[in-house]
Amino acid sequence: MQPIVTLTDRCRKCYSCVRSCPVKALKIEKTHPEIIFDRCIGCGNCLETCPQKAKVVADKVQSTELYLSSDEPVIAVLGSSFPTFFHHVSPGQLASGLKKLGFAEVHEGAYGAELIAPAYAKAIEASSLPLISSHCPAVVDLIERHYPKLIENLVPVVSPMIAMGRFLKTSHSRPARVIYISSCIAAKFEIQAEDATGAIDIVLTYQELDAMFRARSISLPALTETPFDGIQPHQGRLFPITTGSFHALSIATDPLDTDVVSVSGEVNVMGIIGDLAATRITPRIADLRFCYHGCIGSPCENREITEFFKRKLIINHYTKNFPYRTLSKYTGDHSRPDVSRSFQSKHVKLPTPRGGDIKSVLQTTNKFTRKDELNCRACGYKTCREYAVAVFQGLANLEMCLPYNVQKLEEDRGLLIQKYELARRELEKEYGDEFIVGNDEKTVEVIDLIKQVAPTPTTVLIRGESGTGKELAARAIHKYSLRNDKPLVTLNCTTLTDSLLESELFGHRKGSFTGALADKKGLFEAADGGTIFLDEIGDITPKLQAELLRVLDSGEVRPVGGTQPKKVDVRLIAATNKNLEEGIRNNWFREDLFYRLNVFAITMPPLRERMGSLPLLVHHFLEKARKKLNKNIVGIEDRAIKAMLQYQWPGNIREMKNVLERAAVLTHDELIKLGNLPLVFAENYADGASELPDLRSFKNEREPHVLRVEKKLIQRYLSDSGGNVSQAAKLANIPRRTFYRLLDKHGLKCRSENTPDN
Ligand SMILES: Nc1ncnc2c1ncn2[C@@H]1O[C@H](COP(=O)(O)OP(=O)(O)OP(=O)(O)O)[C@@H](O)[C@H]1O
Numbered sequence: 069m070q071p072i073v074t075l076t077d078r079c080r081k082c083y084s085c086v087r088s089c090p091v092k093a094l095k096i097e098k099t100h101p102e103i104i105f106d107r108c109i110g111c112g113n114c115l116e117t118c119p120q121k122a123k124v125v126a127d128k129v130q131s132t133e134l135y136l137s138s139d140e141p142v143i144a145v146l147g148s149s150f151p152t153f154f155h156h157v158s159p160g161q162l163a164s165g166l167k168k169l170g171f172a173e174v175h176e177g178a179y180g181a182e183l184i185a186p187a188y189a190k191a192i193e194a195s196s197l198p199l200i201s202s203h204c205p206a207v208v209d210l211i212e213r214h215y216p217k218l219i220e221n222l223v224p225v226v227s228p229m230i231a232m233g234r235f236l237k238t239s240h241s242r243p244a245r246v247i248y249i250s251s252c253i254a255a256k257f258e259i260q261a262e263d264a265t266g267a268i269d270i271v272l273t274y275q276e277l278d279a280m281f282r283a284r285s286i287s288l289p290a291l292t293e294t295p296f297d298g299i300q301p302h303q304g305r306l307f308p309i310t311t312g313s314f315h316a317l318s319i320a321t322d323p324l325d326t327d328v329v330s331v332s333g334e335v336n337v338m339g340i341i342g343d344l345a346a347t348r349i350t351p352r353i354a355d356l357r358f359c360y361h362g363c364i365g366s367p368c369e370n371r372e373i374t375e376f377f378k379r380k381l382i383i384n385h386y387t388k389n390f391p392y393r394t395l396s397k398y399t400g401d402h403s404r405p406d407v408s409r410s411f412q413s414k415h416v417k418l419p420t421p422r423g424g425d426i427k428s429v430l431q432t433t434n435k436f437t438r439k440d441e442l443n444c445r446a447c448g449y450k451t452c453r454e455y456a457v458a459v460f461q462g463l464a465n466l467e468m469c470l471p472y473n474v475q476k477l478e479e480d481r482g483l484l485i486q487k488y489e490l491a492r493r494e495l496e497k498e499y500g501d502e503f504i505v506g507n508d509e510k511t512v513e514v515i516d517l518i519k520q521v522a523p524t525p526t527t528v529l530i531r532g533e534s535g536t537g538k539e540l541a542a543r544a545i546h547k548y549s550l551r552n553d554k555p556l557v558t559l560n561c562t563t564l565t566d567s568l569l570e571s572e573l574f575g576h577r578k579g580s581f582t583g584a585l586a587d588k589k590g591l592f593e594a595a596d597g598g599t600i601f602l603d604e605i606g607d608i609t610p611k612l613q614a615e616l617l618r619v620l621d622s623g624e625v626r627p628v629g630g631t632q633p634k635k636v637d638v639r640l641i642a643a644t645n646k647n648l649e650e651g652i653r654n655n656w657f658r659e660d661l662f663y664r665l666n667v668f669a670i671t672m673p674p675l676r677e678r679m680g681s682l683p684l685l686v687h688h689f690l691e692k693a694r695k696k697l698n699k700n701i702v703g704i705e706d707r708a709i710k711a712m713l714q715y716q717w718p719g720n721i722r723e724m725k726n727v728l729e730r731a732a733v734l735t736h737d738e739l740i741k742l743g744n745l746p747l748v749f750a751e752n753y754a755d756g757a758s759e760l761p762d763l764r765s766f767k768n769e770r771e772p773h774v775l776r777v778e779k780k781l782i783q784r785y786l787s788d789s790g791g792n793v794s795q796a797a798k799l800a801n802i803p804r805r806t807f808y809r810l811l812d813k814h815g816l817k818c819r820s821e822n823t824p825d826n
Contacts, residue, residue, distance in 0.1 A: 069126050071256035071271075072108075072115065076100045077579045078122035083468060085114035085123060086448025090334050091214055092458060094448075096465045099579065104463075106416045109209035111334065111358050112253035112367035125253065125368070128270050129280055135245045135269065141172035145232050145268075145298075147250030148178035149308040149363045151385040152378040153274040153370045159390045160293025165286050167294055173395065175236070175298030177248060180228030181307040181316035183235055184407045187225040188317045192353050198344060199353045203227045203313065205258035206358035207337060208411065215345050216413035223353075226264060226409040228307060228316075229255055233267025234405035236298075239397050245269045249277050251368040254358070263409045273368040295391035299398050305386040308363035309379050313355050327352040333360035418461040429456040433472040446470035504540055505688045508680030510673035514541065517670050522548035527620070529605075529665045530643040532672030535722035538643040541672060542601040545641055554598030557591045562607045567628075570612055574619070575627035592625045592636050599639045605665065606646030606657065613658045620664050640665070674719025682713055682724075689725045690740065693732035701732055704740040711742055711753035743775075747814055750775055779814040782807075786816075 079100035086094050086101055093107035094114070100122065103114070114123045135142045144166045154162050163174040184203070192199060202208050202222045211218045226234070233246045248255065249272045256271045258264055281288065306312035311330050314321045321328050329351045331340050337356050343349045359365040361375040364382065430452060435441050441452040447468040449455035458464035467473065504515055521528055522545045530538045539558070546556040561569060567581065575590030591600060602608075608616070619625055620640065624633035642665050651657030678685075686709060694701045708731075717724065731744035742750055781800070785807075789795035797807035810816075 070103070070105055071110065071126050071253065071260075072103055072112075072123055073126050074100055074102060075122045075124060078120045079118075080120055080122075082119065083446070083448040084117045084119060086464075086468075087445065088113040088117040089448075090338060091210065092449070092463060095463050096468060106414070107213060108257070109206045109213060109358070110254035110257035111206045113334070115253065116367040125256070125273060125276075127276070128256075128272055129276050129283075132247055132270055132272060132276075132280070135247070136170035138245075140243055140245050141240070142170065142245045142247060143173045143175060143236055144171040145175045145177045145180075145229075145236070145246060145248045147248065147252065147255075147308075147363070148176070148181065148228070148301075148305060149251055149366075149369065149378075149382070150176075150249065150274065151381045152308075152364050152373070153251065153278075154288070155370075155373070155381050157288040157291075158293055159385075160295065161288045161291045163296055164291040164294040165281055165288045168286050168291070169280055169284065171247070172244075173297035174294075175232065176296060176301050176305070177229060177232050177250065178301035178304035178307055178316070179299050180230075180232035180235070181304035181313070182301055183231040183404065184225050184228060185304075185317045187407045188223060188319065191223045191225060192319065195352075197221050198350045199223050200344065201313065201353065201355045202409065202411070203317075204357045204359075205252065205254035205261075207341075207356045208261075209254065209257065209414075210337070210341065210358070212411055212414045214415065215341055216415045217345055218341065219411045219413060221344065222411050224408055224410060226267075226407050227255075227258065228304070229271075230258070230264045230267045230409070231405060231407045233259075234407070237267065238405050241397075247272055249274060250363075251366040252363065253367055263411070274370070275368060293391055295393035297393065297395050297398075299394055300392045303386075306382065309382050310357070310362040311355075312362060312382070313357075319353065319355070328355070329353075330355040332357040332362050332365070334358060418463075421457055421460045425460050426453060426456045429459045429466075433466055433469045434475060442471055444471065503544060504537060505684055506678055506681035507684060508678045511678050511681055514670060514672060517668075518544050519548060521545060521668050521670075523550055525639055527639070527665055527667045528641045529667070529669045530641065530672060531669060532643075532645060533674050533719035534645050535720035536672035536674055537721055538645075538672055539601070539603060541670060542599075542603075542641045542643060546599040546601070549599065549639065551598050551639060555595055556599045556601060557595040558601040558603060559591055560603045562604045566609045566612060569608065570615065571628045573612075574615070574625045575630075577627050577629040579629065581628070587627075590625060590627060592619065592638055593634065595638045596636050597638075599641060602640065602642045604644060604646075605642040606644040606648055606651060610656070610658065613661045617658065617661045617664060620661075675717045675721045675724060676719060679713060679717075683709055685721065685724065686712065686728060689728045690732065692725075693729045696729070697732055699732060699735075700738055701735065701740065702738040704731075705742065707753065708740055708742045708745055708749070711745060711749040714752050715749055716752075747775060747779070775814075778810065779816070782810050782814060782816060 076099050081100065083101065086092065086096075090111060090113065091107055091109055093104045093109070094101040095104050096102075103123075115125065146162070150162070151159070166174045181203075188201075198221055200207070200211065200218060200221045200223065202225060205227060208222065211222060229248050229250070229252075233248065236246050237244065246268050247270045248259075248268045251274055252271070253273075259268045259271055303315045303318070305316075307316035310332050311321070313319070314328075314330065319328065321330075329340065329349075331337055331354065337358050340349070340354060340356065344354065357363065359367075361379070364378040365375055370378070430436075430441070435452055443451045447455045447464065447470065449458055449464070455464055455469065459466065504511060504518070506512070506515075518541060528542075528545055530541050532538050542558070543556065546552060559572065571581075571588065571590065573590050573592055575588050575593060578587050619636075622633070623637070624635050626633045648657050648662050648666075652659045652662055675682075686704060690701055690704060693699075712724070727745060728740070730746075731740045735741065735744045742753065782796075785796040785800045786793070789799055793807060793811075794804055797804040800807060
């Protein structure tokens, strides 16, 4: 497992980590920036700067506990900055706490600096090249991964931590585990490096150790002191503070000496590395530490006290004496461990952009001239060009450019407003100011019910066959309710899958399922204060039925993947053309939900039961068609209305609306004629004509017969021509276009220009 992990659900893509990463070791994935460990130097900046704490140190407490519960002795080594983190207790109390946790021995890591000091002296003596200290693992990684040219300048010696590990492991006759406790994130990476593996088993942070004490209810201030077990360090204790490494490593310095430089902190280190790489400077030794103020300034250090106080604590610790009972195995005539180390290039070359590549990325993000390059750094890169290179190399993506995104959002917003406006106009056309048209007994009854229930908060279940005006009724209820200044949100439950429907209704939290890229409000929330209309309620699954029932009972919605419920004030209107009672009997609809919905039921009568309103409806729909088609239609002939009255309508009013719209399209007159209606009307009309004495006239009676003969003739020509329309038209001696018109008029189709199917 890598030492740093990303908690993707916490990430809010603010790019703080990208901004703070000195080597741009982050690749932007869909939901979060992911660390590219081949480039990462383990400086821990991303941990420190993430406002959401989405980047965290991989937990090593569990693996430590596992070692502690094994038969092997486990040795604790306290990093040299430990007095700054555990400054409220004495070193002896800390040692007692560690023993209570089960550690067999406690050592000071500062001794490691003393172990490597002679090797440093030798290296400095022998080298003709400017040397770079190799005790800071972040600096080593920086050189190995990003400045391989400087590898030969690294002091070929391990860090104090690895020296300690090697020392302890070689001093033990039987296998022992070594846990190093420090504030250094890079140390967690260092123990995985090929040339350093095996010396240290786990690097724990001070915070992790503190958590172990708390988990076991060990109160350090209440403990009596226990002596340390290793060799007591001296000047090594100064190692964590700036320039302290000179004392610790016995490097002679003089303030006037430009041959020895000591630098700490990212900006200074990056600067000096640049100078060294460009051979602008050639000191004898450059002592570099990536953290500001040295090892007491690392990301996992105690942030509650200042660096000045920490420095004082380290110096106090250096001058103080505390109990040590050095085990004999460490004092004997043992050999010093091998502290040599080699380094290799771990540089991964990224693709280099060519001439036009950068320009094309810049242009994609609306940067056409130098002036357009704002270099605002919101993406995390210093300049737009640096960012464009990162996009080209696949590290960054276009979404990261804030000015581009703002502009895009503005444009999208404009487009959405346009689309919304179009959709609104369409709805307006469809339902608009329209109220339920009709003066027959059943329609009047329905209108009365609507007027009664509308101003109340009662849930309404609208039932009726397809196209009988259920949605129209729902809109009327909302319109006449006290909520009409708030939204009416409608949803057709058949159009979505179960899971999408759930998230559509109740919303979802980011990451709750694939594709949930951000938090989303559900329709219940969108309808807060208003009305929600759930059409085709009979189509929702039992799981969703249960959830809906819960919402209706509690008045609270819980987004998918969320834990916090939210109160909503929504009036529910549901509609269905299904037989819900049958659903209860056959177990596809919950009885409790049915009663919850069926508080007030309105059944929309089918058209066949509203024939008294047919003339009114006809005029209403013709008026709509007139507006829609922008055609001057003044009315409809009596015969057509009578034919419509005679027709055996199913229940669907929409069908009648469509018949009239089609007629309005076909007519060349200002008047809709019987002939403009589908043939079946004329045929029916003829069959029932005897019942309509006032319509008897030669002309009226002749028309349906003529139509029938016309249809038969067309069918015969088609059959004689083997279904070929051009040939059929020739046989009939009429233009092809006229033949096609006749086919359309009689509802005839030619099978791929072959045989008629009617
Ligand atoms: N009484 C009426 N007055 C005016 N227009 C009506 C009437 N009844 C239905 N309509 C019109 O018929 C069409 C179908 O109505 P609506 O969509 O409300 O029916 P529905 O029962 O909800 O249909 P579905 O079952 O297909 O969802 C709409 O264009 C509507 O305006």
